[in-house]
Amino acid sequence: xxxxxxxxxxxxxxxxxxxxxxxxxxxxxxxxxxxxxxxxxxxxxxxxxxxxxxxxxxxxxxxxxxxxxxxxxxxxxxxxxxxxxxxxxxxxxxxxxxxxxxxxxxxxxxxxxxxxxxxxxxxxxxxxxxxxxxxxxxxxxxxxxxxxxxxxxxxxxxxxxxxxxxxxxxxxxxxxxxxxxxxxxxxxxxxxxxxxxxxxxxxxxxxxxxxxxxxxxxxxxxxxxxxxxxxxxxxxxxxxxxxxxxxxxxxxxxxxxxxxxxxxxxxxxxxxxxxxxxxxxxxxxxxxxxxxxxxxxxxxxxxxxxxxxxxxxxxxxxxxxxxxxxxxxxxxxxxxxxxxxxxxxxxxxxxxxxxxxxxxxxxxxxxxxxxxxxxxxxxxxxxxxxxxxxxxxxxxxxxxxxxxxxxxxxxxxxxxxxxxxxxxxxxxxxxxxxxxxxxxxxxxxxxxxxxxxxxxxxxxxxxxxxxxxxxxxxxxxxxx
Amino acid sequence: xxxxxxxxxxxxxxxxxxxxxxxxxxxxxxxxxxxxxxxxxxxxxxxxxxxxxxxxxxxxxxxxxxxxxxxxxxxxxxxxxxxxxxxxxxxxxx
Numbered sequence: 001x002x003x004x005x006x007x008x009x010x011x012x013x014x015x016x017x018x019x020x021x022x023x024x025x026x027x028x029x030x031x032x033x034x035x036x037x038x039x040x041x042x043x044x045x046x047x048x049x050x051x052x053x054x055x056x057x058x059x060x061x062x063x064x065x066x067x068x069x070x071x072x073x074x075x076x077x078x079x080x081x082x083x084x085x086x087x088x089x090x091x092x093x094x095x096x097x098x099x100x101x102x103x104x105x106x107x108x109x110x111x112x113x114x115x116x117x118x119x120x121x122x123x124x125x126x127x128x129x130x131x132x133x134x135x136x137x138x139x140x141x142x143x144x145x146x147x148x149x150x151x152x153x154x155x156x157x158x159x160x161x162x163x164x165x166x167x168x169x170x171x172x173x174x175x176x177x178x179x180x181x182x183x184x185x186x187x188x189x190x191x192x193x194x195x196x197x198x199x200x201x202x203x204x205x206x207x208x209x210x211x212x213x214x215x216x217x218x219x220x221x222x223x224x225x226x227x228x229x230x231x232x233x234x235x236x237x238x239x240x241x242x243x244x245x246x247x248x249x250x251x252x253x254x255x256x257x258x259x260x261x262x263x264x265x266x267x268x269x270x271x272x273x274x275x276x277x278x279x280x281x282x283x284x285x286x287x288x289x290x291x292x293x294x295x296x297x298x299x300x301x302x303x304x305x306x307x308x309x310x311x312x313x314x315x316x317x318x319x320x321x322x323x324x325x326x327x328x329x330x331x332x333x334x335x336x337x338x339x340x341x342x343x344x345x346x347x348x349x350x351x352x353x354x355x356x357x358x359x360x361x362x363x364x365x366x367x368x369x370x371x372x373x374x375x376x377x378x379x380x381x382x383x384x385x386x387x388x389x390x391x392x393x394x395x396x397x398x399x400x401x402x403x404x405x406x407x408x409x410x411x412x413x414x415x416x417x418x419x420x421x422x423x424x425x426x427x428x429x430x431x432x433x434x435x436x437x438x439x440x441x442x443x444x445x446x447x448x449x450x451x452x453x454x455x456x457x458x459x460x461x462x463x464x465x466x467x468x469x470x471x472x473x474x475x476x477x478x479x480x
Numbered sequence: 481x482x483x484x485x486x487x488x489x490x491x492x493x494x495x496x497x498x499x500x501x502x503x504x505x506x507x508x509x510x511x512x513x514x515x516x517x518x519x520x521x522x523x524x525x526x527x528x529x530x531x532x533x534x535x536x537x538x539x540x541x542x543x544x545x546x547x548x549x550x551x552x553x554x555x556x557x558x559x560x561x562x563x564x565x566x567x568x569x570x571x572x573x574x
Contacts, residue, residue: 025521029502032514039567042517046560049524056527060534067533067546075553082554083561088569094562095516102555106525108548112532115540137485238519241555245525246495250488252528258488259495260524266499267518271511368511375569 010058017055018256024048025260029267035381052256088376089333092369096159096234099241103151106244107211110144113251114207138195140250142210146187147244149214150221154237157222162230171223180220187213231362231369232275239268275362303442303450309460311469314436315476319351321398325390326357327429328370331404331439331466338377340470341403345379347477353398357383358390358427360408387427395431402429402437402453404466409437410451421449435459438466513566520559526552 007015025048031041057063079098086094160166173179187210194206225233242264249257276282318324326345332338345355357379363370371384385393394400402409409429413421429435430453437459453459462469529552533545 026498026502029499029514029518029521032517033502033507033510035507035510038510038513039564042513042560042563042567045517045521046564049521049526049556049560052524052527053530056530057534060531062536063534064536064542065534067542068530068549071529071533071546071549072553075550076557078550079554079556079558080561083558083565086562088566091512091516091562091566094558095512095519098516098555098558098562099519099522101551101558102519102522102525105523105529105548105550105552105555108544108551109525109528109532112537112541112544112548113528115537115544235515238515238522241519241522245522246492248525248528250485250492252531253484253488254527254531255488255491257524257528258491260521262492262495263499263502264518264522266496267502267514270500271515274511368513371510372512372566372569375566 010061014055014059017051017058021048021052021055022256022259024051025263029263052260055256087336088373089336090163091372092230092234092364093159093162096155096162096237099234099237100152100155100159102241103148103155103237103244105148106241106248107145107148107152107214109248110141110148110251111207111211113248114141114204137251137253139191140247142191142194142207144244144247144251145207145210146191146214146217147240147247149211150218151237151240151244153215153218154222154233154240155218157219158230158233158237161222170225173220173224176220176224180217183213183217183220187217231364232272235268235272235275237268239265239272242266242268303454305457306442306454307457307460309436309462311462311472312476314460314462315473315480317434317436318348318353318399318401318473319477319480321348321353321434323354323397324348324356324399324401325394325397325429325432326355327400327402327405327409327427328357328359328374329363329403329405329408331406333364333369333373334404335466335468337403337467337470338373338379340467340474341374342377342379344470344474344477345383347474351477355383356385356390356393358385358387358394358429360387360405360427363405363408387425391428394428397432398434400429400432400435402435403470404438406439406451407449409453410449411456412449412452416452419449429453430456430459433458436462438462438464438469440464513563516559516566517563520556520563523552523556523559526556 024044028041028045028048031037031044033041082094082097157166190206190209190213194203194210222233242261244261246258246261246265249255249261326341328341332341349355357374359370364373374384375381407413407421407424409427410419410421411426411430412419413424413426416422435453435456435458437454439461441463442454442461454461526549529545529548531545532541533549535541535545537545
């Protein structure tokens with residue numbers, strides 16, 4: 001790089017393009033951090049990607065375009081169709097799939113780099129690939145494969161759990177900690193052997209072994225984790241896919257890959273940390289996997305003295321209320337109730353009630369999941385409040401409407417030391433005058449923990465599908 | 481270690497620090513779109529995929545590289561379009 005004066009013109013132009021695109025990525029991410037500028041930020045980042053791709057093509061001396069074009073066209077078609085057809089409620093699954101796709105791509109790039117130039121015999125030394133750009137670094141090839149593979153299968157499992165094609169409950173293998181340690185040791189040995197000792201045919205065998213082990217590790221990382229904890233997992237896997245791209249950058253000696261990949265790696269890690277804090281878990285606990293699994297033991301028991309109400313009763317109480325707080329959860333996403341919520345809120349506002357929405361940091365299946373859904377239904381931004389902003393307001397509120405939230409409103413998390421949820425910050429909904437909780441049945445949430453809110457004297461359950469119930473309430477409010 | 485690899489490490493460390501700074505100031509409302517957008521950026525591995533698919537590495541590199549281009553493009557195109565869809569909903573209100 002420092003000998004830039006010796007570079008041919010096309011290389012110089014390409015590097016200029018890379019540097020500009022890196023700046024655009026950074027500014028893009030910054031703009032994405034504010035509501036007003038977020039859309040421009042996303043477009044800037046997309047433009048940066050296009051510029052980087054063009055720069056890459058300019059940099060290559062000889063191009064065999066057929067392979068590139070086929071990959072680009074087919075990939076773009078799949079990505080475009082999937083992103084247009086996906087529903088807002090299925091967004092977390094979709095992001096998990098895209099993420100897995102990126103992880104697999106990084107793995108394949110590393111394998112191709114190996115097929116291209118082989119792993120160099122010297123550790124950490126670049127071996128120039130004949131007739132091409134850049135260096136191949138053996139350790140980076142192996143790490144890119146490892147992290148890419150874990151991202152790939154981990155994301156697939158997360159997708160299956162979120163799409164409910166697989167049980168959302170934690171799956172615990174006997175002796176899984178020992179298995180995980182064994183896997184980690186094995187993979188470290190294979191990588192070390194592959195990088196330091198061997199090359200050629202045996203090297204290829206080791207490479208295949210690392211691929212297989214990375215796939216297994218991705219699965220063992222995610223299957224012990226309950227569906228309720230998936231937001232944290234997706235965020236973590238998002239971070240991994242960035243690191244995998246950065247490693248591919250090391251493998252190929254590409255600075256633009258290193259910078260962009262580590263930007264994403266850092267981003268995902270920060271998001272993960274924010275979510276862990278909200279759930280009262282440590283990041284280490286997540287990284288080593290298996291969290292949320294031990295939960296399913298305590299805090300059970302039968303429900304006593306649970307009261308229920310019908311839609312008409314709820315409508316009467318709400319029509320008289322001055323202040324109403326709506327607490328959405330995953331149940332709102334499942335029944336696509338966000339538009340029905342907005343309709344009911346409009347009616348109640350017309351009757352003079354103040355409407356606010358309280359968003360728990362881990363409500364739904366992704367950070368900000370509820371915000372996205374409510375935004376889709378045109379809920380005004382000023383009505384959305386984070387838990388910390390609104391938690392003191394519940395005690396001076398007439399009616400709280402809980403829509404398909406469960407663990408995030410469980411008072412046992414504050415009082416019952418034996419509860420697996422103990423210590424997790426929850427919304428103080430039970431302090432309101434009246435609480436209506438919409439739920440399909442009395443079954444447990446993802447954590448399978450008894451919710452003591454349901455036994456509170458001021459809480460009334462409204463059983464059934466959230467959207468239908470909301471529409472019934474809205475109808476009753478209109479007629480009343 | 482060669483000088484090239486060491487320079488790459490400097491780049492890596494500095495980019496990580498920059499990433500932490502950029503992200504730590506984002507309100508929770510935007511976490512989902514941001515995650516999705518960042519996810520699309522991680523598709524930058526598409527550059528490596530293109531180098532492998534269209535380079536002079538022989539048949540195996542072509543095939544594997546082409547698959548890598550395909551999956552990376554799914555990540556990039558899908559990621560940015562999905563983010564755009566989500567952000568459009570934020571834009572539609574005052």
